[in-house]
Amino acid sequence: MRKIAAILLMLVCxxxxxxxxxxxxxxxxxxxxxxxxxxDTSHPVNHKLFTLKKPDRLVIDINGARLTGPMPAVSDNPLIKQLRSAQRKDGTLRVVLDLDTQIHPKSFVLRPNSQYGHRLVVDLYGETARKPGDTVQKPVKQLDNNGMRDVIVAIDAGHGGEDPGAIGRRGTYEKQVVLAIARKLAGLIEKERGMKAVMIRDGDYYLGLRKRMDLARSHRADLFVSIHADSFRDPKARGSSVYTLSKRGASSEAARWLAESENSADLIGGVKLEDKDDVLASVLLDLSQTGTGQASHEVAGKVLGRLRRVGRTHKPTVQQAGFAVLRSPDVPSILVETAFISNPEEERKLLDPRHQQKVAGAVMDGLRGYFHDSPPPGTLLAQLKSRQHTIARGDTLGAIADRYNISLANLKSANGIAGDVIQVGQVLMIPGT
Structure with a gap:
């Protein structure tokens, strides 16, 4: 009898x-x-947000929804004290956030993709935080009395937060291994005289592609390096690749910059576009993009050459694609696919801290080679470039160090030399005392 009653109740409900x-x-x-x-929701949702004061709270009402499972615990969050939920009589799921401060909320819904179903996303910006789209100019560190600055390299670890990127067969998340490699690369850059690293993403959180570009520009980066791990349906695909922006991607970005009013006041190669007519603005932007593209291709070639020493490369030459993250018109940008995470052998290597360090070292060698050949004006590297030595037959590192009155260790460090092997025609940078 009870079973029949339960069945009838289920049919009614x-x-x-x-x-x-x-x-x-x-x-x-x-x-x-x-x-x-x-x-994460089973269907698209209708929702509304509103804030309350004394104390500060955010209320999220999701129409015709119910929550399965408990609210997640909140710890060490700068904005949220705790979360609670209640099911209202009209079928609305109400989620209340007890806040530490007043916030600016922003919400939107996302359609399903290969990794997630329907989603409702709520972003909270604190009163003192930058709002979406805002950028802040950062002071550039001065190294000496002559006002020479560091070369700034923006390092972007791809994906993050709810976007794991590609997932290997062992369950390895791309977002985790590329962050590890990015941090190792940043550590190497910080040890290099005349260079400074800026981490675009330094934790497990998501940043929009254009936000990543904006952060690099706000730090006045001389180069933007995006770190990724490739994936393909064929698990045999393997090897690293280096990408720059395609001409088609550059053309579409130029049209976007010229069309959007907020970009007309941005600096393009040091020139403001807001007071120029459309034809002149287009020419100036094209010149800026041409120079940026050439620099991007040169540094990409240097990095690809060094990656060949670490392992197989997927393609023999630098590749081009329309990656949105590479589209800053005034910052040379490259994207490094470190390996195929979909390849079981390469997935295993990507998890190995020693291999991560080798990859970071190869990228560092490429960056060092590029900036020593083409240092930006006004940087310490540009000043040091005037002190170079081209190796001739019979030269030794010890003799060169004695000639310029520097230590052998400093000479090796400045040029990334681990052993004693040098080649005729090789150009060494002579560090200052």
Missing amino acids: WPLLAGQTVVNNLRIWAAPDHTRLVF
């Missing part, structure tokens, strides 16, 4: 449950300038 959206999970990611909440 089924129409209501069938039309109800299930919130399967809630994930929280804290970035430096905002906190993101992601609700």
